[in-house]
Amino acid sequence: xxxxxxxxxxxxxxxxxxxxxxxxxxYERAKYxxxxxxxxxxxxxxxLELGASIGVFTAxxxxxxxxxATIDQAPTAVAAARERxxxxxxxxxxxxTLPDDLPGGEYDLVVASEILYYLTPxxxxxxxxxxxxxxxxxxxxxxxxxxxTGPDRWLDAAAVHAALRAQPWLESVDSGGSDEYRLDVLRxx
Numbered sequence: 476x477x478x479x480x481x482x483x484x485x486x487x488x489x490x491x492x493x494x495x496x497x498x499x500x501x502y503e504r505a506k507y508x509x510x511x512x513x514x515x516x517x518x519x520x521x522x523l524e525l526g527a528s529i530g531v532f533t534a535x536x537x538x539x540x541x542x543x544a545t546i547d548q549a550p551t552a553v554a555a556a557r558e559r560x561x562x563x564x565x566x567x568x569x570x571x572t573l574p575d576d577l578p579g580g581e582y583d584l585v586v587a588s589e590i591l592y593y594l595t596p597x598x599x600x601x602x603x604x605x606x607x608x609x610x611x612x613x614x615x616x617x618x619x620x621x622x623x624t625g626p627d628r629w630l631d632a633a634a635v636h637a638a639l640r641a642q643p644w645l646e647s648v649d650s651g652g653s654d655e656y657r658l659d660v661l662r663x664x
Contacts, residue, residue, distance in 0.1 A: 478629045479593055481548045481572060488529075488551035497531040506619060506656055507532050510588060513617045513649065513660050514539065519584040523609070525573060525602075526590025530556030536586065537566050544578045546571050574602040580609055585616045589656075592620055592630040599630065599638055607644045607663075614663040616645060621656050632657040 487494040497503050510532065517539030527533045527545035529552050537543050537560065546569045547553050553570045560566045569578055573594060585606060591599055606616070618639055620632035636659050640647050645661040652658035 477626065478595075479627045483627075484549040485551055488549045488555075492551075492555060493529060495528070497529055502655060503531070505653070506588070507535055509652070509656075509658055510586065510617060510619050511535055511539075513619075513658055514584060514586065514615065517584075519543075521580055521582050522584035522586070523578060523580065523582045525577075525585065525587040526593075527556055527568065528552045530559040530568065532586075532588060533566065533568070534559055537563055540584070541565060543567070544580060544582075545569060546573065546576060546578060548572045574598055574605050577602065577605045577609065581611050582609055583611050583614045585610060585614065587616070587618045589620050591618065591635045592628040592632060595629050596634075599635065603638065603642055607642070610663045612663055615648070616661045616663065617658070618661070619652065619656055619658040622652075622654070 519540045521542045522540040524533055524545040527547045533545055533556060542565050544567045550570055553568055556568045560568060594602060620635055622632045624631040636657050639659060639661055644664050646664055648662050649660040
């Protein structure tokens, strides 16, 4: 196997509307609860979710945000997220790739859940540079990634989280997770 491409993600969503079990998996429910806890109650003026998929976590995060922007590269997933979040005018669900289509704005919260390890090392560094330019001082970046390695990803959780902690514009606030996933909370200096 090789690292997944945008076409690979789209093919998975076309074959199965929820290929990773976001709606029903006990792992996802536990991870979502931990991620929401790490984010805090808010309210957040403007949040950004990277790799929003079909919008299951987006729907949990949305009530804590005055404005919430998301991005995902699979059109089928984006369509499902738009349907799930229909009527929530404060949520903007975007189609695009990282780092090229990272939504502009001034965010006080960024959530990256199981997405950054699909980027090449160069694309990860470019994404982090762009995040620096769209986050407000004091903004939180919450990153959570599945720990096991796999041939479908360019990086693993350890490498991604090490790159995050190495950013001079971020300071580590909390680190943890479980045996299955790594969760870090960082603050924009």
